[in-house]
Amino acid sequence: MAQDISSIDVSWIEVGKVADIPPAGARVVKSSQGDIAVFRTADDAVFAVRDRCPHAGGPLSQGIVHDARVTCPLHNWVIDLASGAATGPDEGCAGTYPVRVEDGVILLGLKLPAAAA
Amino acid sequence: MNMMTRGKERLVLVGNGMAGIRTIEELLQRDPDRYEITVFGAEPHVNYNRIMLSPVLAGEKTFDQIILNDRSWYQDNNVTLLTSEKVETIDRQARTVTSAGGQTVGYDRLLLATGSDPFIIPVPGRGLPGVVTFRDMFDVEVMLRKAADGGRHAVVIGGGLLGLEAANGLAVNGMTVTVIHLMGTVMERQLDEAAGFLLQRELESRGIEVITKANTKAILGGDHVTGVLLEDGREILADLVVMAVGIRPNTALAKAAGLAVERGVVVDDHMVTSDPAILAVGECVQHRGATYGLVAPLWEMARSCADHLAGVAGAGYAGSVTSTKLKVTGIDLFSAGDFSGGKDHEDIVFRDAARGVYKRIVLKDDRIAGAVLYGDTRDGTWYFQMLREAADVSGFRDTLIFGQGFGHGLGGAVPANPKAAVAALSDTAEICGCNGVCKGAITKAIAEKGLTTLDDVRAHTKASASCGSCTGLVEQLLELSLGDGYQAAAAAKPMCKCTHHPHDDVRRLIVAGQLKSIPEVMQALEWRTPNGCHSCRPALNYYLLAAWPGEYQDDYQSRFVNERVHANIQKDGTYSVVPRMWGGLTSSKELRAIADVVDKFEIPTVKVTGGQRIDLFGVRKEDLPAVWKDLNAAGMVSGHAYAKGLRTVKTCVGSEWCRFGTQDSTGMGVKLERMTWGTWTPHKVKLAVSGCPRNCAEATIKDFGVVAVDSGWELYVAGNGGMKVRECDFLAKVETEEQVLEYCGAFLQLYREEARYLDRTAPWVERVGLDYVKKRIVEDDEGRRALNARFQFSQVFSQTDPWEERASGGVDAHEFAPLAKVG
Ligand code: SRM
């Protein structure tokens, strides 16, 4: 069920600085594969999750971030940022993207279509 | 030189610092006679304990006390030391090194231990006299001289370990110190937000000013530094600027010699570089992709390197897990491992407000992945050892947070299995920190005096009677003593799983304890999670805002998206925009501006709402500021259709046109809306004014409704037209418009001060009773005026149009623009 986008052959693409995202917040990266929500927790961990709630497609980037989780703004599902999976009784997974921070710069691992890469 | 010992292999060490000399010591232990050793040191000193520079700066130690190897050590071990001799080149063909002073020495083995260079941020003025780094004894001497020569103001750029130790040292030397830090909390790499907050508060109580989220733009001054200019325009006086923003491995020499260098000098597990004759240890190296900035890894590197140099078979270096302590007297702080959380990570949090303790352990698969300790670091080494050994802690998970000495008189908060842990506490364990009541005293009172309720215990022992943060523990004790006989006295429900405090207690304790920020509340009230959840954070944010108008800084990351973005999120992720239409009135100019905005931004749906105004649906988030700008230009402001705050004031047409109208209900509605817009309340608030008892504005199902009659105005409260329709209660009849406004302000303020977050006025009044509300608003004239005055005071700070701030002032610009576009 979990969509594994984080496999081989990714190109690492700079998308901005950690400081560009407020602590316990998120920003959106627009991509040809749809919106990607890049989260920064209060402890400055960075996660990238598909910006679509597994429940009804809510934009997870707009939710309240607490610990390494986000609460979807539409109907309060709580999504684990590391796995993209819904927590508690709810089931579903948004899918995650590989992400890396180097010297404060965020790199997303994306499998871009050959033409764009 | 040293021609006598030609038979030996020649080992040259570049860098007379901690890692290099430790390697030599290890080597001498293994084989004291194998090498003829020469050491080049750029500094004029023998090897000293660099980490103790902080106590030297703070006047707690002298330089002599931090020397690790004095001159006689070098002599006794036949090590030739060349101080103030910086090596400038390596000739790998000839196997020689040459120093700035012209000394050339040949080697068979070369060991690089050049440490790190402090990073200098590339801002104008960085080269001015008075700008220093914090790396070596020379830097400390400059700082001490500045302080002694009457330097008054110091600015430390960087709130990490080094920066804070420098700041403390300078403050101890009598300077006023400001720390400028880029991130939101200090030492963010080692500490989580909660511990960072405690640390910052402690530093501030020592007179050190800490400015977070601040970016340095320039260092000011002519022939000497005079100040620091921040990105946001602020200027801070400075006679001394210490740059402590980070370190970079010192790789210049290795790079010039053509060795493999990435972030550091690349070495294998035996500390050998890309040239088999050259080794490297310490902060200058990169091993398995990692570089280090602490001493613990150096000891391990030194052992592996010495094994290799001595030809002893060893396992090699496998990388290190590090832990951090801050060396500021009186501040206990420990951090290790990874505490950023993530999948399958579990947090155990312990807070003891009375002792100023915060502990957090992050578990993954029953093993410790990270630990942050503040205020009580006794168990740091124990946790760290288990972390490094990846020990399975599932057997004692429930008591883990209490530390190794658990059961010997620890009191405090509630662990994962609270009952078992409380049962295991000794009789001398302190339960109530405020009143110094221990467990034995409470259980004894319960048994001997036959106590059965929390209030009984409070009355007889004083436990839980002050700040109330031990209430949970006292209840556990009642439960343990009485078993099923204890009815949790219909104890109000906790706000959420992060705390045992119910809403009302939190509100009361915020005011009683003068708590002024979310981290402060969480620490003082012993929250069980590191930073709350989506349910308690917005509530705390509101309570603080209501308690400290004008003073509290809104925590916008604790707001639901609608209140952060100032528009209502829709099911497809677009937003709706509702401009305010005062009392339901509009004009051709406003309607034209709305029409233009709809065309310009291709807004798909325009609808008249049930609240007497116009809603524009399907606006793209990126377009919001531009849409607002156009609406602002026509004089319109946010209608707060998204807010836990005043929504609408519905009116009917009233005496102005209606043949039955008794008073100007439209005008009254506009006045009420002008007075109340922008306020933040526990839940949304709706008002209405009808011009006669026919009540066309449906004023009797509103939070505050007004119905005009011939002789004045009837006031109604606590109605609701939503899921559970509730007709208003009649509050009072008044004569003048001024009275309507005063009663309205007083009623809203009472609601703002006393209701629970997400209670609308209807359930709130049902709970406290209409009589109570009448007593406060109708019967107590002075009290009503005071409530209204507090309402008006808080309005001074909340009546700013949030749209205008964002459309023109660039507030929260990041909220509306994507971080990046890729592919
Ligand atoms: C737009 C509107 C319906 C319409 O097309 O007319 C509307 C739309 C929404 N209402 Fe409403 N309500 C609207 C008038 C009302 C009214 C009528 C009124 O105000 O006279 C009521 C009943 C009166 C009352 O509140 O007592 C009403 C009772 C609710 C409730 C139930 C509240 C309750 O206490 O039971 C909710 C749910 C909530 O707030 O938790 C709700 C929530 C909502 C939300 C905010 C749902 C949501 O959370 O996304 C809707 C989104 C609006 C948007 O995106 O702009 N809306 N809603 C009306 C906007 C009024 C305005 O100009 O601001």
Ligand SMILES: Cc1cc2nc3c(=O)[nH]c(=O)nc-3n(C[C@H](O)[C@H](O)[C@H](O)COP(=O)(O)OP(=O)(O)OC[C@H]3O[C@@H](n4cnc5c(N)ncnc54)[C@H](O)[C@@H]3O)c2cc1C
């Ligand atoms: C103020 C302060 C406080 C610290 N506190 C702690 C702490 O609490 N805990 C902790 O674990 N760590 C702490 N550290 C870090 C710790 O001191 C370092 O990790 C450690 O000193 C690194 O050892 P090293 O041998 O790699 O580098 P260094 O000790 O810096 O030694 C490198 C030496 O090489 C010399 N050198 C460089 N280039 C040349 C050249 N070309 N020719 C000749 N000589 C050269 C330098 O002058 C220097 O003397 C602190 C550091 C500082 C500055």
Ligand code: SF4
């Ligand atoms: S009645 Fe329901 S569907 Fe209609 S606007 Fe209100 S919340 Fe949305």
Ligand code: FES
């Ligand atoms: S769409 Fe996320 S909870 Fe419904």
